[in-house]
Each structure stands twice: as structure tokens, then as C-alpha cells.
Amino acid sequence: MSDVAIGVDVGGTKSLALLVARDGRVLGERVEATPHEPANAPGHATAATVEKLVRALCEPLGLRPDALPVGLGLAGMVRRDGRLAFAPNLPGASGAEVGTLLGVALGSSLVVVENDANCAARAEHAWGAARGVANFVMVTLGTGIGGGVVSNGSLMRGQSGFAGEIGHMVVAAHGAPCPCGGRGCWERYASGGGLRRLALEAISEGRLADLAESVGDVADLRAEDVVTRARAGDAEALSLMAEMGWWLARGVANLSAILDCGHFLVGGGLGAASELFLPSTRTALVHLVEGYHARAEITVTPSLFGPRSGALGAALVALERLT
Amino acid sequence: MSDVAIGVDVGGTKSLALLVARDGRVLGERVEATPHEPANAPGHATAATVEKLVRALCEPLGLRPDALPVGLGLAGMVRRDGRLAFAPNLPGASGAEVGTLLGVALGSSLVVVENDANCAARAEHAWGAARGVANFVMVTLGTGIGGGVVSNGSLMRGQSGFAGEIGHMVVAAHGAPCPCGGRGCWERYASGGGLRRLALEAISEGRLADLAESVGDVADLRAEDVVTRARAGDAEALSLMAEMGWWLARGVANLSAILDCGHFLVGGGLGAASELFLPSTRTALVHLVEGYHARAEITVTPSLFGPRSGALGAALVALERLT
Known part of the structure; x- marks a missing residue:
């Protein structure tokens, strides 16, 4: 059972990744521009960017990226099974299996995908302005x-x-x-x-x-x-x-x-x-x-967490569903 | 425990009252125009119209209007306690205690008030097009x-x-x-x-x-x-x-x-x-x-019940909450 997880909020402009402890403390942070997806390989550029963020958070602490729960918050319609069904603000990623692609890239089965604002709601509910x-x-x-x-x-x-x-x-x-x-x-x-x-x-x-x-x-x-x-x-x-x-x-x-x-x-x-x-x-x-x-x-x-709610909540969802 | 109830749907134009059995059968029906409320006594005209409808349904069958559960479905914002808080389509009735007024008029404590469309939803769910x-x-x-x-x-x-x-x-x-x-x-x-x-x-x-x-x-x-x-x-x-x-x-x-x-x-x-x-x-x-x-x-x-869903559901709500 992991006591930390990575949450990544993939927004229409930026992608923010946080290393988060079970009590909500942030142990590391990385940010990248959200890439434009080429039409022929939907989701691959996004998955590659997230992979880079995850590895960058793990490396300095000697953490294994394939052993850490990773939660992905995506700006779009995310099915219950984690598939991104439609994402007007992530052009080219609609229909992509971003979670599966990331899992393959990291050699990990510990990847979960959720809508980014749902993640934000979870973080504010658990640790933030909506406690109780x-x-x-x-x-x-x-x-x-x-x-x-x-x-x-x-x-x-x-x-x-x-x-x-x-x-x-x-x-x-x-x-x-x-x-x-x-x-x-x-x-x-x-x-x-x-x-x-x-x-x-x-x-x-x-x-x-x-x-x-x-x-x-x-x-x-x-x-x-x-x-x-x-x-x-x-x-x-x-x-x-x-x-x-x-x-x-x-x-x-x-x-x-x-x-x-x-x-x-x-x-x-x-x-x-x-x-x-x-x-x-x-x-x-x-x-x-x-x-x-x-x-x-x-x-x-x-x-409470402003632009960080989504990534925090993605980590929380990963901890809840994968540990 | 009553096996029948009266449901009244007070809409912006018409008020429909139905005598309804526990299994959803309609045993009687009456309709009146919804009255305009004078500004000085909000709810009284509506309560009087509903009283007339209830008595008209009871009389031919020899039923006692004060012994029968009555559900009122009102077109407006109905509080959990039954008060009509705001009703743009029932001018003058906003804020009125229509349920209390009706109870006094009938000498009955068996009156319950709910939003009309909530009533309609309940009827269609229990007996109509949304069963299951x-x-x-x-x-x-x-x-x-x-x-x-x-x-x-x-x-x-x-x-x-x-x-x-x-x-x-x-x-x-x-x-x-x-x-x-x-x-x-x-x-x-x-x-x-x-x-x-x-x-x-x-x-x-x-x-x-x-x-x-x-x-x-x-x-x-x-x-x-x-x-x-x-x-x-x-x-x-x-x-x-x-x-x-x-x-x-x-x-x-x-x-x-x-x-x-x-x-x-x-x-x-x-x-x-x-x-x-x-x-x-x-x-x-x-x-x-x-x-x-x-x-x-x-x-x-x-x-399934079209314009009758509201009154049917009001009767259902009365049966559920008052018997």
C-alpha cells in the first residue's frame, strides 16, 4: 500500500503534476504545456507529456514510476472505464485511451483516469474549502x-x-x-x-x-x-x-x-x-x-487549492482506487 | 389506513383533482380554473378552489373530506415543510400556506403539499412511463x-x-x-x-x-x-x-x-x-x-398520464406520507 501518489491535471493549456501524500501534503510539483495531438495518433502526445512529468517527479526521490499510483484528471467527458470519450478543449485527444497509453509507457498497471473537475471536487471535499x-x-x-x-x-x-x-x-x-x-x-x-x-x-x-x-x-x-x-x-x-x-x-x-x-x-x-x-x-x-x-x-x-485542486484530486482518486 | 386519496394539481391555468386508489386507478375527476389571488389574502382563493374540488369528489361517494388524505401539487418552489415559497405562475400565491388553509377549510390534518412536477415524476415512476x-x-x-x-x-x-x-x-x-x-x-x-x-x-x-x-x-x-x-x-x-x-x-x-x-x-x-x-x-x-x-x-x-401525472402523483405522495 503506497502512501504517496502522483496526480496529473491535464488542462486545455497546461498539465500540472503533483506528488501527494495520503494526508494531502504536496511533496513535489512539475508543470508542462499540454501538447497538441497529431490527428493520426490521438492521445500519444498527451501520454508522453504525462510520462515525462511522472518520471521527473520520481527521479530526484528515487521513486519507481511503475510502482506508484498515478491519477490522471482530463478536461473532458471521461467514461466510468477511464476512456476519454469527448474533449473539446483537448483537441485530438477525444476518444483516446490516454490512461492505457500511459500505463504502457510507464510499465505500470496503477493508472486511473477521471474528469479533471471531478478530481478538483474530490480534493476540495477531502482536504479543502468543502470539508464537511x-x-x-x-x-x-x-x-x-x-x-x-x-x-x-x-x-x-x-x-x-x-x-x-x-x-x-x-x-x-x-x-x-x-x-x-x-x-x-x-x-x-x-x-x-x-x-x-x-x-x-x-x-x-x-x-x-x-x-x-x-x-x-x-x-x-x-x-x-x-x-x-x-x-x-x-x-x-x-x-x-x-x-x-x-x-x-x-x-x-x-x-x-x-x-x-x-x-x-x-x-x-x-x-x-x-x-x-x-x-x-x-x-x-x-x-x-x-x-x-x-x-x-x-x-x-x-x-482552497485553486489551480492545484485537479492534480491533488487526481492523486486522491488514485490513492482511493488503487491502494 | 386509507386506500384512496385525493390528488390536486394546481397549475398556472387549471386545477385538476383526482380520487385515486392505492394501485393508481382513478375513481373520480374534477377540474376548475385556477383562481387569481387577491393581493391582500394570498392563497385563500386557491385553497377555496381546492376545497370545492375535494368536496365535489367526496360527495357523490359519501366520503368524508376530513378523513381522506389530500395531496396538493403546486406549480412553484415548495419547501420541504410544504410552504409555497415562490410561484411565478401562480401570481399572488407566493409565500402562502395553501396546505394549512386547505386543512382548516376541510377540518383535516391529512393535507400534504409538494411541487407539481415532482408529483408528476412520482406518478410516472410508480405507475407510468418510468416504471423501473x-x-x-x-x-x-x-x-x-x-x-x-x-x-x-x-x-x-x-x-x-x-x-x-x-x-x-x-x-x-x-x-x-x-x-x-x-x-x-x-x-x-x-x-x-x-x-x-x-x-x-x-x-x-x-x-x-x-x-x-x-x-x-x-x-x-x-x-x-x-x-x-x-x-x-x-x-x-x-x-x-x-x-x-x-x-x-x-x-x-x-x-x-x-x-x-x-x-x-x-x-x-x-x-x-x-x-x-x-x-x-x-x-x-x-x-x-x-x-x-x-x-x-x-x-x-x-x-403515460400526460396532464394527469401531477394530480395522480399528488395522491400518491399523500398516500405515502399520510397513511
């Missing part, structure tokens, strides 16, 4: 929006394991095109990718001129650039963060109507900038939630 | 859209009992105003009220001229008028039914993303016309559900 909370929704704001719904203390999984794909709840029918093939998905408005899209839209309308100038080619604009300018006090950037906060509330209000859940944790990369948008989210909720004043309080708060 | 189905969503298409989510064989209730308020999931941010105070709620596009609104919109754009002429004052237009003309083969009315079917799919796709639920039952008054819109719903789902082809089949089928 039986009902909450984990909302990860990264390239897209991931979701993990905890109901009566357990992760809601659905018939195939795909429950919690909240980023592809459409909030604006006929709205902005989404990599999933749909239009108007929540994540086109309230994730890192959504913030970038809102910024490009604003720039095309002549707003955010200072930001546009600072990045040069707007194609290179990242969500982080908006956050940086907002933190520096740029009024237009602050206003855009508030706009994104409104859209976050729009989806939270929908989930409140459907699930009657009172607690929402916000994590992911953009979650680290929550002070710039959560005040706007909370103000908007009062107007956007059906029967707001007839309900119990609805809290929307930052997760 | 552990995971499904009941979608009632009436004045608004009601919802009952059954997960692992049990009704999802949420922290206050409000879960399943799917009609107020917003699918078109900044869209059509809703009686709930919001904009772009699903029920503004895919219920009886939504169909009426779509028809009025079409008429204002010069479409549906024959329908407009047939009703005279368009303010009197009802969803049923559109259904009648569609059944008669009116191409524009048929096209509007298909448009409503698309909007139904829009919300079903959202619920699939969030819950990963594979079965949807369509009931309520408009559910009786499902042959006019479900084909369009099913076609649209293929394009609207994230990762449709990577998922298990999603079925959207008519409920």
Missing part, C-alpha cells in the same frame, strides 16, 4: 469550465460518468461558437477562454485600447493579460472582469434552479483572480436566481 | 415548465426542496422576460406559455396570419389554438411547433450535460400534443448535446 460540506458544485475556470457536483456527500456521476459537464450548458442560444460544436455554451463567457473571447469582442468594438496596444498582435492576447491590467487598475479591464463575473452568476443561477445547491466553489487558473469578479457575481445572483429571497443563502467562494 | 427507470427527468409542459429529477431511484430535492426548477434555467441570456423576474428562461420558449409567446412573436412579424385571423383579438390567443391549427395541417403552425421542439431540445441538452441523464419524460397539458414537436426535438438533440455520439442514447418520450 455534503452538497456543493465545484466550478473550475480554466480554458473552459469544468464541473463536479457533490450531492449528499458523493460525486454525481450520471449514466456514463459524464455528469457535471456544466461548461457546455448553453446560456445564450445562438451565441458564441464553442469548440464542442455548439453555440452559446457557458464556458464561452465565464472561463479563461471566455474572458479572452469577451476581451477580443470588446477590442473589436474599440474598447480596451490600452490592453490591445500592450499585447501587440491581439491573436496573442491571453486571459492573464486582462487580469494583469485589471490588477493594475485599468478601468476597462476591471469592467470586463465584472462582465465575466455576471456571466459566472448566470450559470450559477441556472445550476441553483436545477439542483437547489447552496454552495459553489470557484477554482481553476482564473479562480486565482476571483477577487476581480466574485463581487460582481454575488451582486448579480440576487437578480438572476429564481426566487432568490425565498431561498437559503447561496455562497460562491474561492476553492 | 432509476434515472430520469420529468418535464411538464404547462403554463410554464416544471421538472422532477429522479436520480438513483429517488427524487432529487436539494437543500430546501426546490430542486428541479428547470423551467427557470436561462437558455437565452437577455431574452424574453419571464414572470419570475428573469429573462430568457427555458419556459418562455418551450411550454404552453412559451408556445403562445412564440406565436405572438411570429404574428407580430407577419407570420401565422390565418391563425391570427381565426382568434380575432390576439390577446385571446392560447397555445391550444396553435396546436389545433397544426393538427389541421397549417404549415406555419406546424413550423412553430417544430420551433418549440427545438427549444425543448435546447433545455434537454443542457440537462444532459449537467446530469448525464438519458431519459426524459414529457408531460403536462402541451405534452398531449407531443407528436407535433418531439420529432423536431429528437433531430435537434443530435446537434445540441455536447458529445452526442460519445454518449449513451438519450430518449425523450411522452409520459
Whole structure:
């Protein structure tokens, strides 16, 4: 029985690997850019990147990569059997057996695959901001929006394991095109990718001129650039963060109507900038939630582990299922 | 222990009362228009209407109205303690103690209150189209859209009992105003009220001229008028039914993303016309559900009891909780 495991969160932009002890302590950390998959060998580039991360964590400590439980959190629809069925934010990896490929590469049978936001929910529930909370929704704001719904203390999984794909709840029918093939998905408005899209839209309308100038080619604009300018006090950037906060509330209000859940944790990369948008989210909720004043309080708060929840939770899932 | 109960479904337009045996057989039926509540005595008019229905069912059979379990299904947010917290489609009844008022009027302590769509879900689960189905969503298409989510064989209730308020999931941010105070709620596009609104919109754009002429004052237009003309083969009315079917799919796709639920039952008054819109719903789902082809089949089928599910289920809830 291993007392440590590796958790890897493969997001749309970055892949983060953590070496984690059974009590949640982080013993090591590595990060790589998530690779683009060539069309002819789906999953191989991702598996190779994860293999590299795992070996890099093991080597300095003399750990054997084939003897350590590894949990993979993938940004997409992960079947109960671990297969990545569909992943709009990991282009080319849809349908890939990333877990199997990694197991072969490491010579290990100790690999488990789960949805990245489900992992984040597990970590926050076990060790983080949702300790002792039986009902909450984990909302990860990264390239897209991931979701993990905890109901009566357990992760809601659905018939195939795909429950919690909240980023592809459409909030604006006929709205902005989404990599999933749909239009108007929540994540086109309230994730890192959504913030970038809102910024490009604003720039095309002549707003955010200072930001546009600072990045040069707007194609290179990242969500982080908006956050940086907002933190520096740029009024237009602050206003855009508030706009994104409104859209976050729009989806939270929908989930409140459907699930009657009172607690929402916000994590992911953009979650680290929550002070710039959560005040706007909370103000908007009062107007956007059906029967707001007839309900119990609805809290929307930052997760404890932020962008690390996914990798922490992937390690936790590995420890739970493989040891 | 009573072997019969009365179930009353108080909808936005009509109130239906059924005398129901423990095995689901219907022994009597009465219907009244749902009254408008005066602002100074919320719930009293509704309670009086229900009292009249209950007495009318009891009298011919010599049953004592104070000795019979009565279940009330209300179109709105019903607390676990039976209080109607918020009800956009029962104007004036929000916050009313309808169950208590009815109990006083009947001299009975055998009154229980539940959300109408939750009742419908229970009836279809026990006796109808969802027998043996552990995971499904009941979608009632009436004045608004009601919802009952059954997960692992049990009704999802949420922290206050409000879960399943799917009609107020917003699918078109900044869209059509809703009686709930919001904009772009699903029920503004895919219920009886939504169909009426779509028809009025079409008429204002010069479409549906024959329908407009047939009703005279368009303010009197009802969803049923559109259904009648569609059944008669009116191409524009048929096209509007298909448009409503698309909007139904829009919300079903959202619920699939969030819950990963594979079965949807369509009931309520408009559910009786499902042959006019479900084909369009099913076609649209293929394009609207994230990762449709990577998922298990999603079925959207008519409920067995149609507009009677709510009252049947209210009787069932009364039998379960009061006997």
C-alpha cells in the first residue's frame, strides 16, 4: 500500500503534476504545456507529456514510476472505464485511451483516469474549502469550465460518468461558437477562454485600447493579460472582469434552479483572480436566481487549492482506487 | 389506513383533482380554473378552489373530506415543510400556506403539499412511463415548465426542496422576460406559455396570419389554438411547433450535460400534443448535446398520464406520507 501518489491535471493549456501524500501534503510539483495531438495518433502526445512529468517527479526521490499510483484528471467527458470519450478543449485527444497509453509507457498497471473537475471536487471535499460540506458544485475556470457536483456527500456521476459537464450548458442560444460544436455554451463567457473571447469582442468594438496596444498582435492576447491590467487598475479591464463575473452568476443561477445547491466553489487558473469578479457575481445572483429571497443563502467562494485542486484530486482518486 | 386519496394539481391555468386508489386507478375527476389571488389574502382563493374540488369528489361517494388524505401539487418552489415559497405562475400565491388553509377549510390534518412536477415524476415512476427507470427527468409542459429529477431511484430535492426548477434555467441570456423576474428562461420558449409567446412573436412579424385571423383579438390567443391549427395541417403552425421542439431540445441538452441523464419524460397539458414537436426535438438533440455520439442514447418520450401525472402523483405522495 503506497502512501504517496502522483496526480496529473491535464488542462486545455497546461498539465500540472503533483506528488501527494495520503494526508494531502504536496511533496513535489512539475508543470508542462499540454501538447497538441497529431490527428493520426490521438492521445500519444498527451501520454508522453504525462510520462515525462511522472518520471521527473520520481527521479530526484528515487521513486519507481511503475510502482506508484498515478491519477490522471482530463478536461473532458471521461467514461466510468477511464476512456476519454469527448474533449473539446483537448483537441485530438477525444476518444483516446490516454490512461492505457500511459500505463504502457510507464510499465505500470496503477493508472486511473477521471474528469479533471471531478478530481478538483474530490480534493476540495477531502482536504479543502468543502470539508464537511455534503452538497456543493465545484466550478473550475480554466480554458473552459469544468464541473463536479457533490450531492449528499458523493460525486454525481450520471449514466456514463459524464455528469457535471456544466461548461457546455448553453446560456445564450445562438451565441458564441464553442469548440464542442455548439453555440452559446457557458464556458464561452465565464472561463479563461471566455474572458479572452469577451476581451477580443470588446477590442473589436474599440474598447480596451490600452490592453490591445500592450499585447501587440491581439491573436496573442491571453486571459492573464486582462487580469494583469485589471490588477493594475485599468478601468476597462476591471469592467470586463465584472462582465465575466455576471456571466459566472448566470450559470450559477441556472445550476441553483436545477439542483437547489447552496454552495459553489470557484477554482481553476482564473479562480486565482476571483477577487476581480466574485463581487460582481454575488451582486448579480440576487437578480438572476429564481426566487432568490425565498431561498437559503447561496455562497460562491474561492476553492482552497485553486489551480492545484485537479492534480491533488487526481492523486486522491488514485490513492482511493488503487491502494 | 386509507386506500384512496385525493390528488390536486394546481397549475398556472387549471386545477385538476383526482380520487385515486392505492394501485393508481382513478375513481373520480374534477377540474376548475385556477383562481387569481387577491393581493391582500394570498392563497385563500386557491385553497377555496381546492376545497370545492375535494368536496365535489367526496360527495357523490359519501366520503368524508376530513378523513381522506389530500395531496396538493403546486406549480412553484415548495419547501420541504410544504410552504409555497415562490410561484411565478401562480401570481399572488407566493409565500402562502395553501396546505394549512386547505386543512382548516376541510377540518383535516391529512393535507400534504409538494411541487407539481415532482408529483408528476412520482406518478410516472410508480405507475407510468418510468416504471423501473432509476434515472430520469420529468418535464411538464404547462403554463410554464416544471421538472422532477429522479436520480438513483429517488427524487432529487436539494437543500430546501426546490430542486428541479428547470423551467427557470436561462437558455437565452437577455431574452424574453419571464414572470419570475428573469429573462430568457427555458419556459418562455418551450411550454404552453412559451408556445403562445412564440406565436405572438411570429404574428407580430407577419407570420401565422390565418391563425391570427381565426382568434380575432390576439390577446385571446392560447397555445391550444396553435396546436389545433397544426393538427389541421397549417404549415406555419406546424413550423412553430417544430420551433418549440427545438427549444425543448435546447433545455434537454443542457440537462444532459449537467446530469448525464438519458431519459426524459414529457408531460403536462402541451405534452398531449407531443407528436407535433418531439420529432423536431429528437433531430435537434443530435446537434445540441455536447458529445452526442460519445454518449449513451438519450430518449425523450411522452409520459403515460400526460396532464394527469401531477394530480395522480399528488395522491400518491399523500398516500405515502399520510397513511
